[in-house]
Amino acid sequence: xxxxxxxxxxxxxxxxxxxxxxxxxxxxxxxxxxxxxxxxxxxxxxxxxxxxxxxxxxxxxxxxxxxxxxxxxxxxxxxxxxxxxxxxxxxxxxxxxxxxxxxxxxxxxxxxxxxxxxxxxxxxxxxxxxxxxxxxxxxxxxxxxxxx
Amino acid sequence: xxxxxxxxxxxxxxxxxxxxxxxxxxxxxxxxxxxxxxxxxxxxxxxxxxxxxxxxxxxxxxxxxxxxxxxxxxxxxxxxxxxxxxxxxxxxxxxxxxxxxxxxxxxxxxxxxxxxxxxxxxxxxxxxxxxxxxxxxxxxxxxxxxxxxxxxxxxxxxxxxxxxxxxxxxxxxxxxxxxxxxxxxxxxxxxxxxxxxxxxxxxxxxxxxxxxxxxxxxxxxxxxxxxxxxxxxxxxxxxxxxxxxxxxxxxxxxxxxxxxxxxxxxxxxxxxxxxxxxxxxxxxxxxxxxxxxxxxxxxxxxxxxxxxxxxxxxxxxxxxxxxxxxxxxxxxxxxxxxxxxxxxxxxxxxxxxxxxxxxxxxxxxxxxxxxxxxxxxxxxxxxxxxxxxxxxxxxxxxxxxxxxxxxxxxxxxxxxxxxxxxxxxxxxxxxxxxxxxxxxxxxxxxxxxxxxxxxxxxxxxxxxxxxxxxxxxxxxxxxxxxxxxxxxxxxxxxxxxxxxxxxxxxxxxxxxxxxxxxxxxxxxxxxxxxxxxxxxxxxxxxxxxxxxxxxxxxxxxxxxxxxxxxxxxxxxxxxxxxxxxxxxxxxxxxxxxxxxxxxxxxxxxxxxxxxxxxxxxxxxxxxxxxxxxxxxxxxxxxxxxxxxxxxxxxxxxxxxxxxxxxxxxxxxxxxxxxxxxxxxxxxxxxxxxxxxxxxxxxxxxxxxxxxxxxxxxxxxxxxxxxxxxxxxxxxxxxxxxxxxxxxxxxxxxxxxxxxxxxxxxxxxxxxxxxxxxxxxxxxxxxx
Numbered sequence: 001x002x003x004x005x006x007x008x009x010x011x012x013x014x015x016x017x018x019x020x021x022x023x024x025x026x027x028x029x030x031x032x033x034x035x036x037x038x039x040x041x042x043x044x045x046x047x048x049x050x051x052x053x054x055x056x057x058x059x060x061x062x063x064x065x066x067x068x069x070x071x072x073x074x075x076x077x078x079x080x081x082x083x084x085x086x087x088x089x090x091x092x093x094x095x096x097x098x099x100x101x102x103x104x105x106x107x108x109x110x111x112x113x114x115x116x117x118x119x120x121x122x123x124x125x126x127x128x129x130x131x132x133x134x135x136x137x138x139x140x141x142x143x144x145x146x147x148x
Numbered sequence: 149x150x151x152x153x154x155x156x157x158x159x160x161x162x163x164x165x166x167x168x169x170x171x172x173x174x175x176x177x178x179x180x181x182x183x184x185x186x187x188x189x190x191x192x193x194x195x196x197x198x199x200x201x202x203x204x205x206x207x208x209x210x211x212x213x214x215x216x217x218x219x220x221x222x223x224x225x226x227x228x229x230x231x232x233x234x235x236x237x238x239x240x241x242x243x244x245x246x247x248x249x250x251x252x253x254x255x256x257x258x259x260x261x262x263x264x265x266x267x268x269x270x271x272x273x274x275x276x277x278x279x280x281x282x283x284x285x286x287x288x289x290x291x292x293x294x295x296x297x298x299x300x301x302x303x304x305x306x307x308x309x310x311x312x313x314x315x316x317x318x319x320x321x322x323x324x325x326x327x328x329x330x331x332x333x334x335x336x337x338x339x340x341x342x343x344x345x346x347x348x349x350x351x352x353x354x355x356x357x358x359x360x361x362x363x364x365x366x367x368x369x370x371x372x373x374x375x376x377x378x379x380x381x382x383x384x385x386x387x388x389x390x391x392x393x394x395x396x397x398x399x400x401x402x403x404x405x406x407x408x409x410x411x412x413x414x415x416x417x418x419x420x421x422x423x424x425x426x427x428x429x430x431x432x433x434x435x436x437x438x439x440x441x442x443x444x445x446x447x448x449x450x451x452x453x454x455x456x457x458x459x460x461x462x463x464x465x466x467x468x469x470x471x472x473x474x475x476x477x478x479x480x481x482x483x484x485x486x487x488x489x490x491x492x493x494x495x496x497x498x499x500x501x502x503x504x505x506x507x508x509x510x511x512x513x514x515x516x517x518x519x520x521x522x523x524x525x526x527x528x529x530x531x532x533x534x535x536x537x538x539x540x541x542x543x544x545x546x547x548x549x550x551x552x553x554x555x556x557x558x559x560x561x562x563x564x565x566x567x568x569x570x571x572x573x574x575x576x577x578x579x580x581x582x583x584x585x586x587x588x589x590x591x592x593x594x595x596x597x598x599x600x601x602x603x604x605x606x607x608x609x610x611x612x613x614x615x616x617x618x619x620x621x622x623x624x625x626x627x628x629x630x631x632x633x634x635x636x637x638x639x640x641x642x643x644x645x646x647x648x649x650x651x652x653x654x655x656x657x658x659x660x661x662x663x664x665x666x667x668x669x670x671x672x673x674x675x676x677x678x679x680x681x682x683x684x685x686x687x688x689x690x691x692x693x694x695x696x697x698x699x700x701x702x703x704x705x706x707x708x709x710x711x712x713x714x715x716x717x718x719x720x721x722x723x724x725x726x727x728x729x730x731x732x733x734x735x736x737x738x739x740x741x742x743x744x745x746x747x748x749x750x751x752x753x754x755x756x757x758x759x760x761x762x763x764x765x766x767x768x769x770x771x772x773x774x775x776x777x778x779x780x781x782x783x784x785x786x787x788x789x790x791x792x793x794x795x796x797x798x799x800x801x802x803x804x805x806x807x808x809x810x811x812x813x814x815x816x817x818x819x820x821x822x823x824x825x826x827x828x829x830x831x832x833x834x835x836x837x838x839x840x841x842x843x844x845x846x847x848x849x850x851x852x853x854x855x856x857x858x859x860x861x862x863x864x865x866x867x868x869x870x871x872x873x874x875x876x877x878x879x880x881x882x883x884x885x886x887x888x889x890x891x892x893x894x895x896x897x898x899x900x901x902x903x904x905x906x907x908x909x910x911x912x913x914x915x916x917x918x919x920x921x922x923x924x925x926x927x928x929x930x931x
Binding site for chain 2: 057081082083085086088111112113114115117118119121122
């Protein structure tokens with residue numbers, strides 16, 4: 001499943017880059033994220049609780065930031081698994097200057113398996129897009145909160 | 149004249165019990181102290197297992213045991229026993245009780261959790277931590293054959309399990325002499341049986357008697373009994389397997405062993421307490437065997453009068469991750485393709501291909517719908533190319549009534565020649581055309597078109613190999629009460645054996661059908677046999693029942709002759725008595741005869757066995773071939789892609805009918821499943837081998853709304869191969885449905901050049917195809 005899009009942030013790429021490398025901001029913005037612990041350089045362990053259709057449950061996994069080119073782009077490698085199945089995400093995030101602000105272009109390649117794939121596939125795309133949308137909305141809020 | 153029971157539409161013996169909710173299904177078995185098993189299943193289609201940590205699960209409340217492959221005894225660690233070998237099946241890879249370090253399809257069992265309740269077991273199963281190393285999965289069977297493809301079984305260096313070719317006549321010569329040659333590619337996709345009752349196993353070990361009793365929703369209790377006894381190192385008579393009422397089998401329950409069937413009895417012995425496992429519906433989607441996906445590349449050589457000279461069919465069969473059941477499905481597909489037509493030159497070749505998907509084994513039809521789909525599609529193409537009516541092309545190629553026995557020239561699934569025993573195919577076709585009013589169709593179709601409606605007529609013919617050996621047996625026993633008790637080794641999953649077998653006995657012994665009690669599927673009642681599959685029970689077990697009943701009759705006459713001081717020739721069995729012909733007042737009840745055959749004192753003649761009882765076996769020399777034709781008139785709404793079946797007609801020939809109502813019931817159920825497989829049901833896997841359709845929201849099964857009224861006519865060409873002259877009827881309903889379904893839809897849109905090569909179609913696919921073909925109104929609704 002491919003989920004692509006772009007979101008604008010009202011701050012220059014350097015600031016947005018910083019935000020997108022702040023574990024606390026990322027934890028608060030990620031829907032259902034219960035824990036995000038740094039376990040190494042650009043490596044985190046996370047616990048997330050998400051429901052898709054009738055399949056609700058907790059995923060545990062790792063998040064790695066790779067191929068960093070500050071403040072232009074990085075990749076996120078996310079691996080999570082739990083009773084609802086597993087989620088593997090390879091996401092590219094690009095931070096492009098756009099008239100004083102920053103346009104974040106994202107392309108998420110999401111692989112899902114287990115019950116969540118078999119039961120939830122009909123709504124998975126919608127739920128995925130919604131989760132990602134929520135994430136960016138909250139990141140925008142983080143930026144605003146920080147600025148105020 | 150004595151009352152006739154054989155051939156009558158007698159109401160079912162089993163219904164009073166089932167309709168009152170008094171049936172016993174596996175989940176109804178409740179035993180004191182019973183534990184419950186839940187399985188941890190792989191979410192990956194292909195992965196190595198790096199580590200399993202069961203400590204948290206073991207510490208969970210109510211948990212009694214958590215088992216992984218490493219905890220199994222040596223006899224359960226290896227691949228489970230293969231079922232049906234074949235000389236060309238080079239790599240007979242079979243499944244495991246629990247995955248040994250590697251998983252090969254999503255849903256494969258990795259660990260078993262046993263707890264005081266199913267709730268506790270399920271909760272604890274979530275606590276089992278399995279670390280997987282995901283590997284690229286083999287999903288597409290064509291890609292599986294490409295060099296460099298990942299391998300499902302790395303040790304064999306290939307994804308090809310078997311490569312088998314059968315040739316009849318001189319195919320090259322046929323193509324050289326043909327007026328018309330064409331090629332087609334057909335793709336029946338994956339589907340699955342959805343019995344109302346999912347799989348289930350309960351086992352209890354009795355330490356006092358040293359016996360293991362297992363309730364299993366299997367179609368083959370005797371084979372399960374024998375196999376488990378061997379696996380556990382026990383005597384066969386220490387293991388009793390009971391397949392009680394089974395809520396639908398349809399083929400997948402003939403498979404052995406499912407991991408649960410091996411694990412549950414072993415756990416019951418190990419833990420010293422009864423253990424139960426009931427599969428849930430979601431598990432059923434990926435843990436119970438599937439079927440149907442094949443890719444046929446077929447070349448056809450035809451004379452300009454429409455006579456088929458030769459067919460070359462080369463196909464791939466997707467067997468999934470393992471191939472326990474062997475090559476039955478592709479062999480049956482090859483052997484069913486010729487159907488009622490004369491194909492003098494025929495090249496049938498297939499490869500069985502491993503993929504990282506659920507195992508395939510026969511599902512009602514077992515390759516027959518594929519063969520018929522290919523053949524009937526070919527006939528339509530010939531009709532189109534040559535401008536001859538599709539019925540006429542069929543007629544010109546039919547085997548004639550005076551050509552039986554007809555040798556197709558192939559070797560069938562039972563390793564015996566594919567030789568049709570009897571039939572009348574032109575007779576079937578004529579009845580079918582009459583039932584569907586084919587002569588009036590052109591005018592009706594024109595009228596529909598004038599009304600702006602898209603309505604088409606589809607039809608298909610088929611021959612069904614039924615009643616394969618090797619044997620079945622039965623014991624018929626008359627009680628002092630005069631009631632008759634019959635036991636046979638086959639299991640019953642809704643086939644009405646309690647009625648049809650009772651009718652066979654009632655006919656022979658002159659007793660009422662309701663006075664004959666038939667026990668099936670209990671190895672404690674009859675312990676030799678094979679199982680219920682391949683439309684064989686009525687043919688093989690039914691004839692064993694008849695032979696045993698005839699022996700009982702002979703003995704009853706002998707014993708009664710002594711009691712009545714009459715000669716055997718002057719006696720008859722009727723109304724539950726043995727009586728003197730023409731003098732019915734001189735009679736003894738069958739119960740009195742039973743008592744006299746097993747006296748407390750006195751004498752019985754030398755050589756006579758005690759009791760009014762006999763056991764007999766029937767071993768058919770080869771399969772008996774049923775045949776039939778279905779036709780349907782289907783209306784399509786091009787805006788939505790939805791269909792409506794306006795009329796459905798079936799003409800069916802399964803030799804002598806034991807109970808026409810039961811045969812019609814079989815046909816109805818088969819047609820319903822055929823409609824599902826033609827239009828509603830598809831298993832969709834993603835590119836990583838994840839099954840995306842594991843609910844009835846996505847895998848649509850037909851309901852009463854989608855199943856039309858079905859007009860049925862019978863033809864009876866008795867089989868010369870068995871005493872009753874019967875042939876099987878279990879799969880007939882499903883076999884031709886995909887073929888006639890697409891035929892009807894093409895006919896509805898004749899002139900638009902639509903040609904369907906895949907099943908199932910579904911409303912989306914159909915609507916898209918209609919839009920692409922430029923059908924007015926198609927795709928006009930918002931997507």
